[in-house]
């Protein structure tokens with residue numbers, strides 16, 4: 001049976017007052033669950049003399065102390081789980097920049113909830129049962145690949161679980177299998193489009209591709225325009241993080257004016273990242289989420305470090321759930337170079353595009369005079385280093401071009417020998433910002 005415009009019409013168009021009622025009821029249950037089953041949350045509550053019964057209105061949420069990323073790292077791996085260990089049926093993890101990874105632990109119910117909001121998100125972005133959906137997010141611990149996989153499964157469309165890598169073969173499959181929808185990171189979409197151009201594949205002529213869902217890294221409107229034009233598709237932004245479940249927390253509708261946050265599962269707040277004070281709707285600040293329906297590893301007032309603002313005006317699509325402005329950056333990692341926001345993940349992506357390079361890289365930013373310098377040091381892999389035919393100058397200019405496409409600014413690239421960049425325990429240092437103290 002076809003569903004019409006909405007995946008779940010009743011919930012998606014629920015009047016705001018009803019959403020609030022639902023949220024309050026779920027919040028009170030969640031708070032009680034956390035207090036009774038987690039020494040971590042009980043300590044937090046006790047530290048401010050708060051009892052679950054004190055949460056009587058949605059506004060009382062503000063009395064609960066924040067949960068932050070370091071809480072998850074300190075309680076790695078399962079210190080924040082609030083159910084008996086045998087109720088956890090799946091675990092995911094995201095790579096942090098330092099120390100322990102962030103782990104997400106799911107009960108059977110949490111998996112069903114994730115699958116439901118992913119299906120709803122894909123449907124909101126126009127995905128239907130008749131679609132052939134190519135998932136080029138990485139499969140594995142990362143929530144991108146499997147999150148989409150579960151959602152498409154629920155939707156009942158055809159899944160092509162391509163994962164990452166082997167771009168040429170991916171393009172062939174997209175062509176041969178009649179792929180109509182693409183899910184991947186925005187930078188991989190750009191790379192796909194470029195590889196297609198090199199291979200003489202014209203998406204508008206050779207593919208049935210109509211739309212794509214892109215997320216897991218910050219992207220600009222410029223990149224969106226490029227993806228839409230080069231692939232001949234409509235691009236939708238999708239948002240989520242491992243701490244909350246993975247992708248599917250919010251998604252763009254066909255109005256492309258912000259991402260609807262599924263408020264029957266999450267409460268969103270914005271705060272001043274410096275003072276922690278709550279901000280009114282429409283003011284830009286750090287997003288803070290409370291999970292209402294997750295029971296395995298619930299988050300109360302989790303600080304995402306993502307900067308955005310909330311729009312509660314009614315959307316033309318008819319959905320009543322609040323919208324967040326697309327994420328332009330994670331406050332933790334962002335560098336501002338010559339006035340442009342640059343993320344190490346963008347440079348990383350550019351480096352990954354070259355088989356001649358190892359995965360190690362180092363971004364060096366300095367300000368010797370009035371202007372920032374932006375140097376990216378990359379390492380040749382062993383094989384490329386031994387290759388006497390390799391034209392290092394043209395490789396260098398190709399890398400520079402790619403970094404420019406991804407970040408929007410030009411970098412000086414230095415190619416060094418294998419093993420030359422510094423390595424440390426765990427994840428390597430990626431950024432050396434020599435401007436600090438010169439500002």
Ligand SMILES: [Zn+2]
Pocket residue numbers: 253254255260315316317318319
């Ligand atoms: Zn909408």
